[in-house]
Amino acid sequence: MRHLRGLCLGLAAATFGASAVAEETTLRLTIKDHHFNPVEIHAPANSPITLVVKNLDATPEEFESKPLRVEKVVAANAEITLRLRPLPPGSYPFFGEFHEDTAKGRLVVE
Amino acid sequence: MLGALVIVFREVIEAGLIIGIVLGATRGMHGSRRFVIGGALAGLLGAGVVAAFAGAVAEAAGGTGQELLNAAVLALAVVMLAWHNIWMARHGRELAQELAGIGRAVAEGEKSFPALAIVVGAAVLREGAEVVLFLYGILASGESGASLLAGALGGLALGAATSSLVYFGLVSIPLRHFFSVTSALLTLLAAGLAAQCAGFLQEARIATGLSQVMWDTSAILSDTSALGRILRTLIGYTDQPTALQLLVYVGALIFIWAAAKAAAPGRVEARAPAE
Numbered sequence: 477m478r479h480l481r482g483l484c485l486g487l488a489a490a491t492f493g494a495s496a497v498a499e500e501t502t503l504r505l506t507i508k509d510h511h512f513n514p515v516e517i518h519a520p521a522n523s524p525i526t527l528v529v530k531n532l533d534a535t536p537e538e539f540e541s542k543p544l545r546v547e548k549v550v551a552a553n554a555e556i557t558l559r560l561r562p563l564p565p566g567s568y569p570f571f572g573e574f575h576e577d578t579a580k581g582r583l584v585v586e
Numbered sequence: 587m588l589g590a591l592v593i594v595f596r597e598v599i600e601a602g603l604i605i606g607i608v609l610g611a612t613r614g615m616h617g618s619r620r621f622v623i624g625g626a627l628a629g630l631l632g633a634g635v636v637a638a639f640a641g642a643v644a645e646a647a648g649g650t651g652q653e654l655l656n657a658a659v660l661a662l663a664v665v666m667l668a669w670h671n672i673w674m675a676r677h678g679r680e681l682a683q684e685l686a687g688i689g690r691a692v693a694e695g696e697k698s699f700p701a702l703a704i705v706v707g708a709a710v711l712r713e714g715a716e717v718v719l720f721l722y723g724i725l726a727s728g729e730s731g732a733s734l735l736a737g738a739l740g741g742l743a744l745g746a747a748t749s750s751l752v753y754f755g756l757v758s759i760p761l762r763h764f765f766s767v768t769s770a771l772l773t774l775l776a777a778g779l780a781a782q783c784a785g786f787l788q789e790a791r792i793a794t795g796l797s798q799v800m801w802d803t804s805a806i807l808s809d810t811s812a813l814g815r816i817l818r819t820l821i822g823y824t825d826q827p828t829a830l831q832l833l834v835y836v837g838a839l840i841f842i843w844a845a846a847k848a849a850a851p852g853r854v855e856a857r858a859p860a861e
Contacts, residue, residue: 534726534727535722535723535724535726535727536640536719536720536722536723537723538716538719538720542810542826545785545788545789545828546789547789548644548652548653548789549640549644549652549715549716549719550644551640551641551644551719552641552723552726554640554641554644554645556644556649556652557649559649559790559791561791561794561797573593574593574719574720574723575589576589577589
C-alpha cells in the first residue's frame, strides 16, 4: 500500500510534468472559401509549435489532423490556437472536416 | 449531398451507439425511457448552447476551452457509467426479478437512471454541438442548402438505423446473460470514453507526459473507417493510442470491474450452519 502512493505520484509526475523548454515556432494559417492558405506550412523538427488558425469564412470549420492528434472547431470569423508537441521530420496532413474536398493542407517538418 | 450525409452520420453514430446501449441495457425497466429521452433532449439543448458559444469556448482557458469542455463532458460520462455499473452490481438481482416479472419491483427513485440520463446527455451534447455547427454552416452559406440538408437528414436516419441494430442485438440477449453482457459493454464503453478524455487532455497540452504512440494498427483497421469508428465508440479502439490513453483505458477497466465486484452482495448465507 505504501508503494502504491509512490507509484501514483510517479505516474502523475510523468503525465503532468512539464516538457523541457525548446525554442518555439509560431505558424499562421487562414481558412478562406473553405481552403487553407497556405496549403503547406513549414516548421523545424523537435521544436514545440504554436499554430494559429484564423477562419475568414462566415461559416465554421473543424480543423482535424490524425498524425497531429488534433480535432478542433474554428467558429466563423474566429481563430483558434493549437499547441503541437515537438515533431520528428515528416509531412503531417490536416483537413477541414466540414469541407473535406477543398480544405486540405500539410505541415512539413524538417 | 453525400459529404453532408457522411459527416452527420459520423457524429450521430457516436452518440447513437451509446444511446442504443443504454436503451438496450435498461430494456423492460419501468421508467427508463423517460430518463433517456430527457437526457437526450437536455443534451440537444446543451449542444445548441455550446455551438452558439463555440468561439468563446475555444478562446477560454488560454485557447484550450474546447478540449477542456470535451474532456470534462467525457469524464462526467465515465463517472456516471462507473456508478451505474456499481449500482447494478449491488441491485442486479432485484432488477432481474423485476424483469422476469416475479417478485420485487425496484422503486424508481432507487434506480441508476439519472446517471444513465447524464451519459446520454453528455454523448448528445458532444456530438450534437458539431452537427449543429455543421448544419449552421450549411444554412448560413446558402450554397445549394436543400441538397445538403437532405444529405444531413439522410445521415441522421442512417446513424439512427445503425444504432438501433445495437439496441435490437442487446434486447435479444437471454435474461440469464443479460446483466453480465450489458455491464461488460458499459464498462468497455466507459474505458473508451476515458481514453478519449485522456486524448483531449493531451491535445490541450495539460497532460504532456506519456505521449509516445504505443502502436499503429491503422493499416489493419483505421479508426476513421466505418467499422473503426463503431469500434472506437463501443470499445474504445484507436489505431494509434498514446501511452497515457492505454494506461487510462486499462485503469478504468480494472477500477470499474473491481468496484462492481466489491459492491456485489455476498452469496446468500447457508440456511443452516455449515457442518
